[in-house]
Amino acid sequence: MSFKGLKPIVYGGREVWPLIEGGKGVSATNHLSSGAWAAAGGIGTVSAVNADSYDAEGKIVPQVYHALTRKERHEELIRYAIDGAVEQVRRAYDISGGKGAININVLWEMGGAQQVLEGVLEKTRGLVTGVTCGAGMPYRLSEIAERFNVNYLPIVSSARAFRALWKRAYHKVSHLMGAVVYEDPWLAGGHNGLSNAEDPLKPEDPYPRVKALRDTMRKEGIADTVPIIMAGGVWYLRDWNEWIDNPELGTIAFQFGTRPLLTHESPIPQQWKDALRDIEPGDVLLHRFSPTGFYSSAVRNTFLRNLEARSERQIPYSKVEAGEHTVRLDVGVKGKNFWVTPKDLERARSWSAQGYTDGLRTPDDTIIFVDPKERDEIRQDQADCMGCLSHCGFSSWKDHDDYTTGRLADPRSFCIQKTLQDIAHGGPVDNNLMFAGHAAFKFKQDPFYSNGFTPTVKELVDRILTGD
Numbered sequence: 001m002s003f004k005g006l007k008p009i010v011y012g013g014r015e016v017w018p019l020i021e022g023g024k025g026v027s028a029t030n031h032l033s034s035g036a037w038a039a040a041g042g043i044g045t046v047s048a049v050n051a052d053s054y055d056a057e058g059k060i061v062p063q064v065y066h067a068l069t070r071k072e073r074h075e076e077l078i079r080y081a082i083d084g085a086v087e088q089v090r091r092a093y094d095i096s097g098g099k100g101a102i103n104i105n106v107l108w109e110m111g112g113a114q115q116v117l118e119g120v121l122e123k124t125r126g127l128v129t130g131v132t133c134g135a136g137m138p139y140r141l142s143e144i145a146e147r148f149n150v151n152y153l154p155i156v157s158s159a160r161a162f163r164a165l166w167k168r169a170y171h172k173v174s175h176l177m178g179a180v181v182y183e184d185p186w187l188a189g190g191h192n193g194l195s196n197a198e199d200p201l202k203p204e205d206p207y208p209r210v211k212a213l214r215d216t217m218r219k220e221g222i223a224d225t226v227p228i229i230m231a232g233g234v235w236y237l238r239d240w241n242e243w244i245d246n247p248e249l250g251t252i253a254f255q256f257g258t259r260p261l262l263t264h265e266s267p268i269p270q271q272w273k274d275a276l277r278d279i280e281p282g283d284v285l286l287h288r289f290s291p292t293g294f295y296s297s298a299v300r301n302t303f304l305r306n307l308e309a310r311s312e313r314q315i316p317y318s319k320v321e322a323g324e325h326t327v328r329l330d331v332g333v334k335g336k337n338f339w340v341t342p343k344d345l346e347r348a349r350s351w352s353a354q355g356y357t358d359g360l361r362t363p364d365d366t367i368i369f370v371d372p373k374e375r376d377e378i379r380q381d382q383a384d385c386m387g388c389l390s391h392c393g394f395s396s397w398k399d400h401d402d403y404t405t406g407r408l409a410d411p412r413s414f415c416i417q418k419t420l421q422d423i424a425h426g427g428p429v430d431n432n433l434m435f436a437g438h439a440a441f442k443f444k445q446d447p448f449y450s451n452g453f454t455p456t457v458k459e460l461v462d463r464i465l466t467g468d
Contacts, residue, residue, distance in 0.1 A: 003238045003467030008041075009227060009251060011178060012101045012129035012151065017042045019464060020181075020229055022257025023105025023132055024190065024435065025049030026420035031088045032265040035095025036457035038102050043253075045132060046092050048104045048120050050077070050388065050417065051084030063421060065386045070395075071403060074387030078112040082119035089120065093127040101129040103153065107191070108136035109292050111387040111399040114144065121148040130178045135191050135294065136390075139165060142173035151178025153229070157185040157193030159212040166220055179227040179253065180217065182210050185295070188232030189257050189437035192286065192295040200286050200295060206230065207243070214250050224250030231255035235439045235446070238467035256464070258437035262449065264456045269426045272434070275299070277449065281441045291394035291413040299434040303419070311412050313351050313369040314362070315344035332359025332369055360411040363393075368411055381415040388417040 008015040021037040023029050023045035030052060034044030052060045063080050065073040085104060092102050104124075106117050121128060125148065133141050134155025145152035154170070154177075156162045162180060170177060185194040186203035194200055210228055217226065227250075230243065234254050237244075243252050261268055262276050285300040289307045298304060318325040318339045325339035331352035338359075340348065348359070348369065356369035360378065370378070385395035392398075394413035396405045416433065423432035443449050448463055455463065 004241055004244045005467075006237070006244065006465060009253060010225075011043065011227075014101070016100050017461070017465065018227060018229075018251070018253030019043070019461060020103075020231075020253060020255040021045045021260050022189075022231060022255050023047045023049075023103070024257060024261070025105070025107060025110075026417070027052050027424035028261065028266075028268055028420075028435070029105075030267040031091035031095060032267055033260055033263065033457060034088070034102060035092035036263075036265045037260065037461065038092065038096035038100030040458045040461035041100050042461055043101045043103055043129075044092060044096065045103045045105050046085065046088045048081065048085035048088075048106045048116060049110055050081050050421070051088045053080065053084040053087045060425070062425075065384070070385055070387055070397060073385070074111055074397075074399060077386045077388055078115055078119070081110075081112070081116045082123070085116070085120040086123045089124045089127050093124075102127060103130040103132050103151075104128050105132045108133055108138035108141070109294075109390050110135070111389050111392075111397075113138075113390065114140060117144055118147075121150060132181060134181070134183060134193065135292065137161070137165060139169045142170045142176065145176050146173045149176070151176050153177075153179045153181055155181040155183050155193070155231070156213070157183055158195065158209065159216040161193065161195075162213055163216050163220075166216075171220065174222065177222070177226060179229050180213065181229040181231050181255065182206070182213055183255075184230075184232030186232075186286065187297075187438045189284070189297050189440070190435045191290065191292060192297055194286075194295045206233070210243075210252075211248055214248070217250075227251040227253040229253045229255050231257065232437060233439050235259065235442050236468055237464060241467075258440050259460060259464075260457065261436075262443060262454060263460055264454055268424060269429075271426075272423060272429050273454065275429045275434070276436070276440060276443045277452075279436065279440045279443060284436050284438045284440055286438075289413055291392045291410070291416050292389055293391070293393055297436065297438060299436050299440070301434055302430045303432055303434070307412070307414065310368055310370060310374070313356055314366050314412075315340055315348055316364075316366045318365070329359070329367070332357060332367065338367065361408060362412055363408040363410055370411070378411050381418060382409050384418075385415070386417065 009018045019042035029047040034046045037044035067073045130151030132153040185192040290296045324341045329338040351369040358375040359367040390399045393410045396409045419433040
């Protein structure tokens, strides 16, 4: 069956291709990539998650934190975030040349999300067409969009999640809902919206899930012209032929998060671009190490393998002798009030003998074993926390009320701000979190990228429109 081809849609009052650049946070998407995507006739997405700003000479301003308290560092973070996103939007808008559209992307679970979003929209009036937002349940997104008269595009992974948002808030601002992004929780890169009812090891076919989303939208009186944006696992449009002009689904658009990483305009460092060409099927891991508490998908490199190994060196304990916890733990911890099973005592002693001499408690009444270097790094990263998330499992930070989650900081996790800033600005790709969608192995298989070819964004968009 030959590829049907795409028709333009009307978005923000103009015709655009139903092709959306995924908004990858912390400088993996910026004005160059988003502006070029819009200039090619699509919807470019500037990430408003700790975006880069520039000094008078045009050099990137390093996000260094000088304040002594976490709360003050959090204020610094918000200032960096607003300044950076505003700068990126202005530059992207200039590059777009009045074509396509520029959206911004925010994570509702980022620290100070509402303050950042309002600060950016206040300073970019007339430049931003829409706000894409996921990671959590952004009930207040529609009222903020209404205040600044921009479209809003919620990211959901199920009809149920959309219905909850619509019933509670979005039905009041229905006229500004620009689209609904369906992000496949098994295939998308970055943070994934898997619910407790879904099995991370059993991917579901997106078609019935998207059909259920459209059915829910219709039931609530939302027109079929409001697009559902399919995100996660999209590579060749010919694979989605049956979705295009399908009356069951209504208007469908497609989001590309992983493919635009490998373009001339993509701001990620060259070694990251090179690494994308070597990814094999199965190299992207859906895991639960993120301090957000969400599942997320990233390349299973040394960084992730170390986190897996850290969690495997883990035993449960009791503060009193009870049940099978009949022996005292005598390695890794000071004091003698940790009771474990005899089998776990043997395991702990063997880890200690291998150099993992330090036991760190987790919020789940377990102890993990790490070497002294790793212990020091974990403690330093926790102490340096600048409040980049609304709730952080790794540092126990919360961005409101008493500023603590009330839970023990979790040493099985990591500082997400530190690693994403590092990889985006030239740090080692193997020793940092390297987000990618599960279709990233196609860089190696797709003839478009053979002989080391790197397209411009325009060449990529033109290629996508052919079905390839």
